[in-house]
Amino acid sequence: MGFGNLGFGEIMIILLIVLLLFGAKRIPEIAGSMGKGIREFKRSVNDVDRSIREEVRESRIEEPRTPDRLGGAPREGTAARAPDDADRPAPKRLLN
Numbered sequence: 001m002g003f004g005n006l007g008f009g010e011i012m013i014i015l016l017i018v019l020l021l022f023g024a025k026r027i028p029e030i031a032g033s034m035g036k037g038i039r040e041f042k043r044s045v046n047d048v049d050r051s052i053r054e055e056v057r058e059s060r061i062e063e064p065r066t067p068d069r070l071g072g073a074p075r076e077g078t079a080a081r082a083p084d085d086a087d088r089p090a091p092k093r094l095l096n
Contacts, residue, residue: 006014022030 019027
């Protein structure tokens with residue numbers, strides 16, 4: 001069993017040092033608080049992601065159907081649509 005370049009002996013030494021620094025009673029409290037912190041972080045990330053997705057969905061629903069989006073003439077103040085390949089003339093040949 002190994003974690004990257006750490007072997008069993010190195011992991012045991014690290015666990016022993018943690019046990020000596022914090023004590024047997026304090027380690028479960030630290031682990032519990034770390035678990036709560038990770039859960040809260042995931043919850044906040046999911047909330048932000050959900051709010052962004054809702055805003056995108058609402059903007060797509062509320063977006064008006066303009067003549068330029070339907071293929072007609074563009075509205076005043078908007079850029080004209082880019083020509084399709086079918087609208088472009090054939091390229092000129094420079095060499096035979």
